[in-house]
Amino acid sequence: MPMRPTDISDPEYFHKVVDCQWACPAHTPVPEYIRLIADGKYTDAYMINWESNVFPGILGRTCDRPCEPACRRVRVEDEPVAICRLKRVAADYKDDITDLIPKAPKKTNGKKIALLGAGPVSLAVARDLVPLGYECTAYERDHVPGGLMRTNIPSFRLPAEVLDEECNQIINMGLDVEYNYEVKSFKEFLKLDHDAVFIGTGAPKGKDLNLPGREEASKNIHIGIDFLASVAFEHVSKVGKKVIVLGGGNTAMDCCRTAVRLGGESVGVYVRSPQADMKASDWEIEEAEMENIPIFENHVPKKFLVKEGKLWGMLFEKVTAQYDENNKRKLIPTGEPLVTVECDDVLMAIGQDNAFEWIEKDIGIEFDEWDMPTVDKKTMQSTLPKVFFGGDAAWGPENIITAVAHAHEVAISIDLYCNNLDLIERPAPHVFLKSSKMGLHEWSYDNGYDEVNRLAVPHADLKSSLKDRKLEVELGYDEKMAFEEASRCLNCDAQTVFEESRCIECDACVDICPEDCINFIENDEEEALRLNLRVPALNLAEDLYVSDILPTARVMVKDEDLCLHCGLCAERCPTGAWDMQKFFYMGAQAKDGCSK
Amino acid sequence: MSFIKKPSVHHPKLPTNALGLNRRDYEGALSTLCAGCGHDSVSSAIIEACYNLSIPAHKLAKLSGIGCSSKTPTYFLNKSHGFNSVHGRMPSVATGANLANRDLVYLGVSGDGDTASIGLGQFCHIIRRRLNMLYVVDNNGTYGLTKGQFSATNDKNSKSKKGEDNPFESIDLAALAIQLGAGFVARSFSGDKDQLIPLMTAALKYRGFAFIDVVSPCVTFNNHSQSTKSYEYFREHNEALGYLDVIPETEEIKVNYKEGSSAQVQMHDGSKMILHKLDKSHNLYDRGNSIKILNDHQTKGSIVTGLIYLDKEERDLHDTINSNQKPLNILTEKDLCPGSKGLDYVNASFR
Ligand SMILES: Cc1cc2nc3c(=O)[nH]c(=O)nc-3n(C[C@H](O)[C@H](O)[C@H](O)COP(=O)(O)OP(=O)(O)OC[C@H]3O[C@@H](n4cnc5c(N)ncnc54)[C@H](O)[C@@H]3O)c2cc1C
Ligand SMILES: Cc1ncc(C[n+]2csc(CCOP(=O)(O)OP(=O)(O)O)c2C)c(N)n1
Ligand code: SF4
Ligand code: SF4
Ligand code: SF4
Ligand SMILES: [Mg+2]
Numbered sequence: 036m037p038m039r040p041t042d043i044s045d046p047e048y049f050h051k052v053v054d055c056q057w058a059c060p061a062h063t064p065v066p067e068y069i070r071l072i073a074d075g076k077y078t079d080a081y082m083i084n085w086e087s088n089v090f091p092g093i094l095g096r097t098c099d100r101p102c103e104p105a106c107r108r109v110r111v112e113d114e115p116v117a118i119c120r121l122k123r124v125a126a127d128y129k130d131d132i133t134d135l136i137p138k139a140p141k142k143t144n145g146k147k148i149a150l151l152g153a154g155p156v157s158l159a160v161a162r163d164l165v166p167l168g169y170e171c172t173a174y175e176r177d178h179v180p181g182g183l184m185r186t187n188i189p190s191f192r193l194p195a196e197v198l199d200e201e202c203n204q205i206i207n208m209g210l211d212v213e214y215n216y217e218v219k220s221f222k223e224f225l226k227l228d229h230d231a232v233f234i235g236t237g238a239p240k241g242k243d244l245n246l247p248g249r250e251e252a253s254k255n256i257h258i259g260i261d262f263l264a265s266v267a268f269e270h271v272s273k274v275g276k277k278v279i280v281l282g283g284g285n286t287a288m289d290c291c292r293t294a295v296r297l298g299g300e301s302v303g304v305y306v307r308s309p310q311a312d313m314k315a316s317d318w319e320i321e322e323a324e325m326e327n328i329p330i331f332e333n334h335v336p337k338k339f340l341v342k343e344g345k346l347w348g349m350l351f352e353k354v355t356a357q358y359d360e361n362n363k364r365k366l367i368p369t370g371e372p373l374v375t376v377e378c379d380d381v382l383m384a385i386g387q388d389n390a391f392e393w394i395e396k397d398i399g400i401e402f403d404e405w406d407m408p409t410v411d412k413k414t415m416q417s418t419l420p421k422v423f424f425g426g427d428a429a430w431g432p433e434n435i436i437t438a439v440a441h442a443h444e445v446a447i448s449i450d451l452y453c454n455n456l457d458l459i460e461r462p463a464p465h466v467f468l469k470s471s472k473m474g475l476h477e478w479s480y481d482n483g484y485d486e487v488n489r490l491a492v493p494h495a496d497l498k499s500s501l502k503d504r505k506l507e508v509e510l511g512y513d514e515k516m517a518f519e520e521a522s523r524c525l526n527c528d529a530q531t532v533f534e535e536s537r538c539i540e541c542d543a544c545v546d547i548c549p550e551d552c553i554n555f556i557e558n559d560e561e562e563a564l565r566l567n568l569r570v571p572a573l574n575l576a577e578d579l580y581v582s583d584i585l586p587t588a589r590v591m592v593k594d595e596d597l598c599l600h601c602g603l604c605a606e607r608c609p610t611g612a613w614d615m616q617k618f619f620y621m622g623a624q625a626k627d628g629c630s631k
Numbered sequence: 632m633s634f635i636k637k638p639s640v641h642h643p644k645l646p647t648n649a650l651g652l653n654r655r656d657y658e659g660a661l662s663t664l665c666a667g668c669g670h671d672s673v674s675s676a677i678i679e680a681c682y683n684l685s686i687p688a689h690k691l692a693k694l695s696g697i698g699c700s701s702k703t704p705t706y707f708l709n710k711s712h713g714f715n716s717v718h719g720r721m722p723s724v725a726t727g728a729n730l731a732n733r734d735l736v737y738l739g740v741s742g743d744g745d746t747a748s749i750g751l752g753q754f755c756h757i758i759r760r761r762l763n764m765l766y767v768v769d770n771n772g773t774y775g776l777t778k779g780q781f782s783a784t785n786d787k788n789s790k791s792k793k794g795e796d797n798p799f800e801s802i803d804l805a806a807l808a809i810q811l812g813a814g815f816v817a818r819s820f821s822g823d824k825d826q827l828i829p830l831m832t833a834a835l836k837y838r839g840f841a842f843i844d845v846v847s848p849c850v851t852f853n854n855h856s857q858s859t860k861s862y863e864y865f866r867e868h869n870e871a872l873g874y875l876d877v878i879p880e881t882e883e884i885k886v887n888y889k890e891g892s893s894a895q896v897q898m899h900d901g902s903k904m905i906l907h908k909l910d911k912s913h914n915l916y917d918r919g920n921s922i923k924i925l926n927d928h929q930t931k932g933s934i935v936t937g938l939i940y941l942d943k944e945e946r947d948l949h950d951t952i953n954s955n956q957k958p959l960n961i962l963t964e965k966d967l968c969p970g971s972k973g974l975d976y977v978n979a980s981f982r
Contacts, residue, residue: 483635484639484640486639486640539667539863540822541667541669541822541848541850542672542675543671543672546672546674547637547671549638550640550642551641551642551645570642570644570645571644597643599638599640601635602635603637606634607671608667609665609666
């Protein structure tokens with residue numbers, strides 16, 4: 036069947052074209068805030084972020100940034116726009132925003148909501164619900180808010196002031212926090228009779244490795260996330276000179292970088308797999324490498340070596356990775372002699388688990404064979420209707436931005452639930468599409484293509500950094516750099532909108548398009564059509580924009596994949612059949628208590 | 632026209648030709664013509680044809696006169712030789728250049744005003760001489776650059792944008808070219824690249840005088856409802872004689888063609904032209920017949936497109952005057968100095 040004309044009235048069609056926003060779990064309107072930064076309107080840029088992702092200053096330093104690999108600029112020229120670090124720019128240069136943050140209404144709605152844990156997910160749920168009049172109380176085991184952002188993300192990546200500012204913003208809206216309150220029996224807790232309960236207790240248990248010698252050497256073997264927490268709370272201020280870090284994820288990177296700051300002179304990361312398969316983000320690995328921390332790949336730990344009750348080293352087996360036809364990996368021992376590595380301390384950063392032993396199994400919350408609660412993917416509701424899950428507690432360890440995305444859904448669900456409404460009928464996103472034409476060749480955005488390469492973020496001097504675990508390593512862009520980096524954004528939200536009734540099929544747009552996006556061609560099935568285009572459209576993740584039938588019996592087909600949003604098609608079209616229209620999308624939130 | 636520079640980035644999967652160049656490498660400066668001008672599409676077809684033929688930029692000379700059409704060589708092949716001559720005088724510059732260096736590919740771009748009015752005399756003589764070149768006319772039936780006066784190719788009784796009648800007969804440049812001895816004569820449409828690009832490709836290879844009359848609508852002055860050179864009028868009245876495929880010498884013929892309705896023509900360099908004829912009765916090797924087809928369609932009010940006339944014997948001016956095989960710029964003293972004996976002989980012939 037030939038392709039049907041594209042339905043551009045479906046907001047998800049153009050949303051998908053904005054690759055970064057589509058990839059962002061909270062659907063942050065990225066190009067919109069990047070333009071505001073280029074314009075020097077940092078406060079506005081911050082507020083748009085705050086509305087959608089709640090923690091712009093924190094995320095601008097720590098986000099896992101799924102938007103960046105998705106950024107169109109990667110396909111156009113390799114390096115994505117520094118979306119994440121631009122977010123930090125908005126936070127760094129904004130004005131005082133106290134008055135822009137909504138407050139709890141004078142009169143509450145009388146509904147009491149309990150939030151278990153005061154990590155990012157609980158804070159974000161409160162952010163959405165407090166302005167609507169809900170009486171929210173967070174019950175937190177620690178004496179400070181922030182969850183893993185506080186206890187595990189080291190200060191050299193996320194300074195305490197930044198974290199405090201954004202946690203307090205929410206608390207000051209009118210969230211109560213009961214600190215040093217560990218929920219030990221959920222059955223008991225439920226007796227407090229809240230209208231709804233949200234569980235945002237994270238995945239707090241670090242994985243252990245039961246190898247020979249573990250027991251005897253336990254004094255010098257530390258679970259990575261517990262070690263980082265002890266450092267954050269200043270229970271630990273130094274490590275041995277020789278440190279082995281086990282694991283290849285981001286936690287391992289934070290552990291090794293913390294260790295060199297606490298006196299570790301010979302710190303090495305030992306990974307079971309090849310380095311290429313490491314779970315840590317490329318940029319985290321780069322940072323560790325910049326601090327001269329070696330990574331030893333294909334080393335499988337076998338034994339803790341103990342003498343007279345004290346750890347002195349570890350034994351590793353060397354392996355090579357083999358992949359079967361399904362790309363499943365097997366680690367095969369090379370047969371070389373085992374490798375002995377001397378050490379004073381071992382930090383184990385090999386994963387995290389959830390821990391729900393405090394939830395009694397007979398109170399109506401269903402758990403699966405892995406002891407994980409059954410949670411609805413969309414509504415975040417558990418099998419006990421008034422109990423909701425989110426963040427790392429829902430489906431295991433993720434990241435902050437995913438926690439925020441969960442939080443918006445949780446808040447919507449709790450609001451619906453407390454109003455006795457159907458949780459399936461969820462509010463729609465906010466969308467508009469309007470022409471950005473200002474004149475003959477003038478658009479409300481800068482449509483020129485900037486050939487600038489991605490700008491590196493300046494770093495603090497390495498020597499001073501390694502002496503002070505609280506000194507922030509990244510200094511952030513200055514305003515001039517921010518402007519240049521912002522100009523790399525292609526404004527993917529400036530959508531090419533085609534109106535077939537105006538087209539005279541003159542080919543001008545086909546000829547001018549720098550990326551060969553546009554085709555006038557006989558319609559066909561999608562698979563065949565993709566191959567018949569001027570340049571075959573092989574990136575199936577990006578859609579084809581297909582018009583209705585034209586007078587020559589052909590259709591217009593635009594491959595969205597590499598469009599630069601340069602507007603040349605619209606500038607060249609003699610009849611205005613192409614228009615560049617600004618598309619705005621903001622994901623739905625509970626009654627939009629935080630939107631302007 | 633547009634104000635931003637066309638971005639230099641291109642689709643990473645853009646194919647490359649035998650020289651390792653992609654289509655974008657054959658572009659020129661950003662066009663300053665009106666948005667939607669047919670001439671820009673013709674430029675784009677030229678880019679495509681030169682890319683297909685893997686012509687090295689320094690091996691091509693682009694020549695033109697005056698007019699919007701004559702401005703277009705700036706918008707393609709910006710690394711090639713170029714000469715923007717005076718109004719209607721491109722043929723004499725082309726003749727000089729070609730006689731001096733027969734090794735370049737010569738591509739002339741002119742307009743209906745530049746060719747059929749002020750340059751008509753030069754046009755006639757360059758055809759008679761069979762200069763080895765491709766001569767393209769971007770035919771919009773108007774003087775675009777000087778804001779829309781009727782040109783000599785504008786059809787009798789068509790109207791100007793303001794509603795004035797054209798009382799004069801029009802000149803059919805294709806018929807004139809056939810009559811005066813051009814070897815390759817075609818007509819096409821800027822909005823039909825499937826037809827135009829292969830025609831250009833074949834014409835650039837043809838040795839001898841190749842002429843393509845390209846109907847190329849002027850969106851600003853001659854694309855209104857009473858024009859016979861508008862996008863809409865052309866599409867309604869177009870009668871294609873056929874389509875072409877050009878297969879380089881080194882490649883096998885893979886296109887499907889039906890015996891009877893298709894013909895295969897061997898070109899001087901060994902490559903093949905496959906003609907997919909839509910009008911089976913058309914004998915394109917016969918001058919009289921080709922001129923008749925042009926006349927018949929004109930009387931009917933339709934516009935005939937495709938390859939209209941072909942002289943299979945590829946012959947050019949150098950063959951006729953038996954000139955030196957080498958370009959003048961590589962002749963050495965040894966080639967040029969006749970020696971004293973030879974000089975005596977030459978001198979004696981003048982006594
Ligand atoms: C070392 C490390 C580095 C990381 N770096 C990044 C990064 O750079 N970027 C990123 O996006 N993500 C990072 N993450 C992941 C990120 O921190 C988490 O995904 C995120 O914090 C999850 O938020 P949450 O609110 O669901 O849970 P948490 O942050 O874990 O918060 C849960 C809170 O609940 C409290 N709690 C637990 N049990 C109870 C109980 N029974 N009673 C009361 N309170 C309880 C805890 O004390 C904690 O404060 C990192 C994680 C680790 C371990
Ligand atoms: C000797 C001389 N006479 C007149 C002109 C004015 N003039 C400039 S372009 C032009 C006509 C061009 O028409 P055409 O060749 O059809 O080009 P178009 O702009 O339509 O593409 C004229 C008469 C001139 N430049 N030089
Ligand atoms: S270029 Fe800009 S709008 Fe496009 S995906 Fe990248 S950051 Fe987003
Ligand atoms: S905006 Fe238009 S001209 Fe520019 S890349 Fe996209 S489709 Fe091509
Ligand atoms: S430039 Fe405009 S009128 Fe011409 S083919 Fe493109 S959309 Fe149609
Ligand atoms: Mg003209």
